[in-house]
Amino acid sequence: MSLRKFPDGFLWGAATAAYQIEGAWNEDGKGESIWDRFSHSPYRVANGDTGDVACDHYHRMPEDVALMKELGLKTYRFSISWPRVLPEGRGTANEKGLAFYDRLVDQLLEAGLVPNATLYHWDLPQALQDKGGWPNRDSVGWFTDYARLMFDRLGDRVALWATHNEPWVISFIGHAWGVMAPGIADYSQAFQTAHHLLVSHGQTVQLFRQGGYQGKIGIVLNLSHNIPLSDSEADLAACQRADAGSNTLYLDPLFKGQYPAALMAWIGPHAPQIQDGDLALINQPLDFLGVNYYMTYGIRYFHSGGLYKLSTEEVSAPNWGQTAMGWGIYPPGLTAILLRLKNDYGNPPVYVTENGCALADVPDENGVVADPGRINFLRAHFLAAHDALQAGANLQGYYVWSLLDNFEWAYGYAMRFGLVRVDYDSGRRTLKQSAHWYRDVIAQNGVAE
Numbered sequence: 239m240s241l242r243k244f245p246d247g248f249l250w251g252a253a254t255a256a257y258q259i260e261g262a263w264n265e266d267g268k269g270e271s272i273w274d275r276f277s278h279s280p281y282r283v284a285n286g287d288t289g290d291v292a293c294d295h296y297h298r299m300p301e302d303v304a305l306m307k308e309l310g311l312k313t314y315r316f317s318i319s320w321p322r323v324l325p326e327g328r329g330t331a332n333e334k335g336l337a338f339y340d341r342l343v344d345q346l347l348e349a350g351l352v353p354n355a356t357l358y359h360w361d362l363p364q365a366l367q368d369k370g371g372w373p374n375r376d377s378v379g380w381f382t383d384y385a386r387l388m389f390d391r392l393g394d395r396v397a398l399w400a401t402h403n404e405p406w407v408i409s410f411i412g413h414a415w416g417v418m419a420p421g422i423a424d425y426s427q428a429f430q431t432a433h434h435l436l437v438s439h440g441q442t443v444q445l446f447r448q449g450g451y452q453g454k455i456g457i458v459l460n461l462s463h464n465i466p467l468s469d470s471e472a473d474l475a476a477c478q479r480a481d482a483g484s485n486t487l488y489l490d491p492l493f494k495g496q497y498p499a500a501l502m503a504w505i506g507p508h509a510p511q512i513q514d515g516d517l518a519l520i521n522q523p524l525d526f527l528g529v530n531y532y533m534t535y536g537i538r539y540f541h542s543g544g545l546y547k548l549s550t551e552e553v554s555a556p557n558w559g560q561t562a563m564g565w566g567i568y569p570p571g572l573t574a575i576l577l578r579l580k581n582d583y584g585n586p587p588v589y590v591t592e593n594g595c596a597l598a599d600v601p602d603e604n605g606v607v608a609d610p611g612r613i614n615f616l617r618a619h620f621l622a623a624h625d626a627l628q629a630g631a632n633l634q635g636y637y638v639w640s641l642l643d644n645f646e647w648a649y650g651y652a653m654r655f656g657l658v659r660v661d662y663d664s665g666r667r668t669l670k671q672s673a674h675w676y677r678d679v680i681a682q683n684g685v686a687e
Contacts (some may be wrong), residue, residue, distance in 0.1 A: 242624045243684040249352060249635030250680040251313035252306070252657060253592050255359040255403070257289045258644040260319060262296035266334035269325025271361035272371070276419035287650030293642050293660050296338065301667065303345045305658060306641065309673055310680045313352035315591060315637045316342065317359035317403065320384055327363030328380055336391055343395045354398040354591075354637075356458065357385055357442070360408055360419065360647075367420050372408065372431040375513075381438040382445055393451040400528055400591070401439040404460040405432060406484055417648055425508045425545055433510035436491055440519035447522075458528030458591045459488050463571030464535050465553060472539035476548035479504060480537045483546055493583045495521035505545065526634065527579065528591030531619075534571035558618075562596040563653055567615060569622040576626035576633060585632045593619050594639035596646070596653040599670060607659045607670040616672065620685040638676060642667070 257273045264270070277288040295302055306314055320327065322335035339355075346353045358381065362371060366380055385401070402408070412418045414428035422428075439457050446455045462484050466477035482501035490498050495517045502509050533552060540549035552566030560566055572593070579588060595615045601607050616638060627633050643656035651662055657673040660666070679685055 239686050241682065241684040241686050242621060243682075244624065244627070246683075248683060249313045249589070250676075250683075251311050251315055251352075251354065251635060251637040252309070252641035253315035253354075253637040253639050254295070254317070254641050254644065255356070256317045256319035256322070257292070257359070257361045258640075258646070259293040259295040259642055260322075261289065261291040261294045263288075263290045265296070266322075266338075267325055267332040268319065268335060269321035269327070269332075270364040271319065271321045272364055272367050272419040273361050274321075275364050275367075276421055279421075282421065283648050284650040284652055287645065287652075289645045291662075292645045293662075294665050295642070298665060299338075299342055300345060302642070303342070303349050303351075305667060305669070306346075306351055307349040309657070309669075309677050311351055312680065313354055313398075313635065313637070314346055314641070315354040315356065315398075315400075317356040317361075318388060319361055320358065321361065321363040321365075323387065324363065324384055325365075327366035328383055331387055336387075339388075339392060343392055347395060352398065353392075353396045354400070354589075355388070355392065355396045356400040356403050357381075357388060358401065359403040360412070362420070371420060372434050373413070373427040375434065377434050378438045378441055382441045385442040386445060386449070389446060389449060389451050393449075393453065397453045398526070398589075399446070399453055399455045400458045401442050401455070402435055403458045403528075403591075404530060405435040405439075405457075405488060406460055408435060410483075425505070429505065429508050429510045432487060433512060433516070436488065436520045437516050439492075440516075440522045443522040443524070444519065454525030456524045456526040456528055457492065458530060459485075460530040460532070460592075461485050461489075461575050462531075462533055462535055463568065463574045464537050467536045467538040467551075470539070473537065476539040476543075476546070477537040479546045480535065480548055480550065489583060491517055491520045492524065492527075493521070493586070508545075524586060526587040526589055528589050529575060529579070530592035530639075531572045531575060531590060532593065533565050534568035561615075562598050563649070565595070567595070567618075569618040572619055572622040573626045573629075576623065576631040577629055580626075580629070580631045585630070587632050587634050589635045589637065590623060590633070591637050592639040593636070594655050596655050599643075599654050599659060601659065601668065605668060607668055609670045609672045612657075612670070612672040613675045616676065617685055620679065621687065624685065
């Protein structure tokens with residue numbers, strides 16, 4: 239059995255998000271977020287679940303950092319709760335909230351982990367939503383002011399910053415489909431949200447450079463691999479539309495300073511309002527791109543298929559089934575995405591900032607959580623990433639989603655992605671079999687084929 243070694247200094251880590259793990263939703267001066275409002279509204283989240291307690295990370299953070307150290311993680315990717323540090327979204331900062339992130343970063347450094355902080359992972363302060371939220375152009379300034387607060391507070395210790403996590407999800411699942419907070423179903427607002435997220439990103443990167451802060455800054459995109467289900471002209475065109483709506487809508491302005499023209503023409507009246515200078519602002523040089531990869535889609539033309547006139551289906555590679563979420567498993571899609579970034583977008587430094595799977599993990603009578611399916615999933619994707627490295631992709635690190643079982647947004651607590659099992663009644667943490675396996679991968683900086 240051969241060992242595929244990764245480059246020296248490769249960053250192996252795990253990722254979480256504030257609303258999904260912190261709990262303490264109204265403690266120590268924290269303001270309400272759109273996810274607090276959404277999950278407290280009837281029929282929005284499976285089983286009526288909320289993030290009120292979640293994994294109680296706010297109170298158990300030292301224990302969780304100790305787990306990271308035990309796993310041998312090199313880095314930890316977390317997000318900052320905007321309403322915890324700015325309860326009204328702007329104005330007076332909440333010192334207790336800032337102090338929590340001070341303690342987190344200091345304990346990560348003490349444990350030998352590189353802090354990777356995401357400024358926005360979907361939990362907009364409700365006070366700002368009440369003022370129009372992301373479709374409001376003022377959101378650009380709100381976000382930049384919040385970013386400045388965090389750079390000033392943590393910038394001397396945080397090595398990696400991401401502005402936004404998965405702007406596609408915020409824009410479309412939150413503003414076009416209404417499935418996630420803030421629960422709006424309006425394509426015009428969705429495209430305007432996408433644009434304001436990108437402009438706020440660009441303005442924040444500019445602020446970071448001008449402020450001379452230490453560390454590196456980038457953005458995290460969820461990129462899907464899309465495959466036409468036939469070579470018909472209609473299916474090929476549908477696949478191009480799907481790819482534009484999910485991938486190049488973000489990649490092209492970030493790296494090329496332009497939106498995909500064919501997509502803008504297709505969406506017509508839904509196209510965002512763009513001010514002079516916006517595209518140049520979005521097109522700031524990035525220190526890295528974060529890639530969240532979960533799935534590959536098969537695309538075909540479908541005349542009743544919504545705005546883009548297409549249908550999608552989950553694609554799994556041969557001999558792979560689906561995850562508990564019903565998502566396909568297609569490791570070669572990760573290789574394809576990383577090589578696309580190399581070939582089409584200048585080969586930027588990349589971190590896989592999320593990759594993982596939900597499984598029906600159940601402890602045995604001794605409390606052991608055997609999850610061989612997760613080990614097989616991760617091994618295959620690590621090898622796919624290594625294939626891309628061998629082909630010249632500029633991959634710098636890999637974060638497994640997720641460190642902990644947690645609140646999985648509109649799915650509530652039904653889906654478990656964690657390397658660590660969380661008993662939501664007691665809060666008890668249990669390392670799964672996959673966590674022990676991952677510890678060995680990190681220790682040897684390589685994956686056995």
